[in-house]
Amino acid sequence: xxxxxxxxxxxxxxxxxxxxxxxxxxxxxxxxxxxxxxxxxxxxxxxxxxxxxxxxxxxxxxxxxxxxxxxxxxxxxxxxxxxxxxxxxxxxxxxxxxxxxxxxxxxxxxxxxxxxxxxxxxxxxxxxxxxxxxxxxxxxxxxxxxxxxxxxxxxxxxxxxxxxxxxxxxxxxxxxxxxxxxxxxxxxxxxxxxxxxxxxxxxxxxxxxxxxxxxxxxxxxxxxxxxxxxxxxxxxxxxxxxxxxxxxxxxxxxxxxxxxxxxxxxxxxxxxxxxxxxxxxxxxxxxxxxxxxxxxxxxxxxxxxxxxxxxxxxxxxxxxxxxxxxxxxxxxxxxxxxxxxxxxxxxxxxxxxxxxxxxxxxxxxxxxxxxxxxxxxxxxxxxxxxxxxxxx
Amino acid sequence: xxxxxxxxxxxxxxxxxxxxxxxxxxxxxxxxxxxxxxxxxxxxxxxxxxxxxxxxxxxxxxxxxxxxxxxxxxxxxxxxxxxxxxxxxxxxxxxxxxxxxxxxxxxxxxxxxxxxxxxxxxxxxxxxxxxxxxxxxxxxxxxxxxxxxxxxxxxxxxxx
Numbered sequence: 383x384x385x386x387x388x389x390x391x392x393x394x395x396x397x398x399x400x401x402x403x404x405x406x407x408x409x410x411x412x413x414x415x416x417x418x419x420x421x422x423x424x425x426x427x428x429x430x431x432x433x434x435x436x437x438x439x440x441x442x443x444x445x446x447x448x449x450x451x452x453x454x455x456x457x458x459x460x461x462x463x464x465x466x467x468x469x470x471x472x473x474x475x476x477x478x479x480x481x482x483x484x485x486x487x488x489x490x491x492x493x494x495x496x497x498x499x500x501x502x503x504x505x506x507x508x509x510x511x512x513x514x515x516x517x518x519x520x521x522x523x524x525x526x527x528x529x530x531x532x533x534x535x536x537x538x539x540x541x542x543x544x545x546x547x548x549x550x551x552x553x554x555x556x557x558x559x560x561x562x563x564x565x566x567x568x569x570x571x572x573x574x575x576x577x578x579x580x581x582x583x584x585x586x587x588x589x590x591x592x593x594x595x596x597x598x599x600x601x602x603x604x605x606x607x608x609x610x611x612x613x614x615x616x617x618x619x620x621x622x623x624x625x626x627x628x629x630x631x632x633x634x635x636x637x638x639x640x641x642x643x644x645x646x647x648x649x650x651x652x653x654x655x656x657x658x659x660x661x662x663x664x665x666x667x668x669x670x671x672x673x674x675x676x677x678x679x680x681x682x683x684x685x686x687x688x689x690x691x692x693x694x695x696x697x698x699x700x701x702x703x704x705x706x707x708x709x710x711x712x713x714x715x716x717x718x719x720x721x722x723x724x725x726x727x728x729x730x731x732x733x734x735x736x737x738x739x740x741x742x743x744x745x746x747x748x749x750x751x752x753x754x755x756x757x758x759x760x761x762x763x764x765x766x767x768x769x770x771x772x773x774x
Numbered sequence: 775x776x777x778x779x780x781x782x783x784x785x786x787x788x789x790x791x792x793x794x795x796x797x798x799x800x801x802x803x804x805x806x807x808x809x810x811x812x813x814x815x816x817x818x819x820x821x822x823x824x825x826x827x828x829x830x831x832x833x834x835x836x837x838x839x840x841x842x843x844x845x846x847x848x849x850x851x852x853x854x855x856x857x858x859x860x861x862x863x864x865x866x867x868x869x870x871x872x873x874x875x876x877x878x879x880x881x882x883x884x885x886x887x888x889x890x891x892x893x894x895x896x897x898x899x900x901x902x903x904x905x906x907x908x909x910x911x912x913x914x915x916x917x918x919x920x921x922x923x924x925x926x927x928x929x930x931x932x933x934x
Binding site: 422423426428430431432434435466467469593595596597598609611616617705706707708710717719721723731732734736740741744773774 | 798799801803825826827828829831833834845847851854856858877878879881882883886890903904905906907914915919921
């Protein structure tokens with residue numbers, strides 16, 4: 383039998399389907415991928431290094447820029463870790479907890495909408511992209527009303543929230559959530575029964591639960607392989623134990639299974655947001671810890687205590703005990719964790735971010751080796767990576 | 775099984791290798807000798823069910839001896855229990871055995887740790903840089919590496 387040489391081609395970092403600046407070096411035998419080697423780091427901004435030179439409050443805006451499709455989840459993971467370090471975990475007011483859960487789930491919807499839009503677009507279904515971005519625009523508007531920013535929200539604060547909900551937004555969110563299941567059905571109507579969609583993603587990107595756990599894969603990518611693990615249910619934070627929701631698990635191990643998992647997650651998110659809206663009661667939005675939490679602006683300009691606390695927190699920064707904490711939260715992509723080491727100074731001595739996309743991407747060679755080169759595009763789509771988080 | 779049970783079993787099995795156990799905010803940390811790290815991790819995975827390596831990183835305690843501390847964040851998916859393992863690494867012998875033979879996920883995490891902190895992993899299957907360019911000199915997350923760039927004075931901090 384004749385032996386053939388393999389051909390090595392370069393995919394990215396400017397390839398439209400690599401969702402940013404991912405470079406893949408593919409070794410091909412004809413159209414079959416023999417070896418795939420991801421090259422990353424093009425977007426490395428040194429967030430961990432920068433955080434060692436900022437106070438605990440100043441690090442928060444950096445976390446927005448990790449997974450920029452789900453900024454509030456990164457904020458949430460970070461503030462939970464800092465609150466644990468300061469011993470504030472039980473002091474967070476009920477209203478702040480509920481708003482956090484509500485915004486986290488809206489963010490999950492927002493992130494999954496981008497995933498579905500880009501995943502379908504990569505495979506050639508243009509219409510879904512337009513529909514998904516239409517709904518995402520509503521969530522961006524909620525972001526803007528809450529925080530003033532559409533992408534990098536920086537809305538949560540250590541101890542609570544930066545501001546209360548603006549008037550009327552609860553009704554707007556409720557209206558959006560009431561319509562959302564109909565929209566999800568529309569996407570399904572466009573894709574699930576579509577023969578091309580089925581042919582492209584059924585049996586694509588196979589990974590077993592054992593391999594996924596060995597490779598550290600989390601989130602919907604693990605749950606699509608039958609790994610029944612969701613931190614919201616298994617290690618509840620921010621009061622997730624008070625919500626009634628199901629964890630979407632599928633045993634298909636392929637892109638098709640992950641597609642169904644994420645769609646179910648979107649429906650479950652709608653359920654959680656509706657419960658959060660029902661739970662929402664007036665009350666304080668910031669913990670009663672004036673030496674740690676940034677005071678509201680009206681206290682800073684109207685009271686001498688507020689001014690002093692503000693001055694001390696901004697100029698010096700609150701000092702936690704020396705110690706170390708790790709907090710993981712269920713980001714739309716998987717487990718995002720913050721490990722903070724404190725030496726008692728007002729800045730983190732070391733902060734390590736556990737990026738979900740970085741670790742999930744490590745499974746890419748396993749998922750696409752042996753398949754066609756066109757399937758690599760589907761695998762990148764189903765992994766739902768964000769390069770901002772991978773490169774940090 | 776609580777983390778305490780795991781620590782007791784670890785002590786019973788390895789004895790002298792377990793150097794210290796501490797608890798902070800309900801999180802248990804075990805410091806072990808670095809020579810035994812693969813044996814400890816294999817035991818934790820195979821016998822105690824810590825089948826998931828959440829994260830791995832190094833801390834630079836510049837000016838102290840030993841200078842580096844490796845940190846392994848483990849998770850037991852069966853009982854949803856976290857455990858942190860640490861191992862000290864000296865500056866003049868900044869190397870430790872790879873645990874990528876225990877958890878495949880350690881491959882990239884150790885590459886990152888080498889890239890940014892300069893810890894060498896013995897027997898690593900793919901010991902390349904991962905985030906910085908291949909020809910980069912230095913390891914940016916070390917405390918003596920200036921935050922503004924390699925050719926700048928070390929940043930003294932706005933607060934000092």
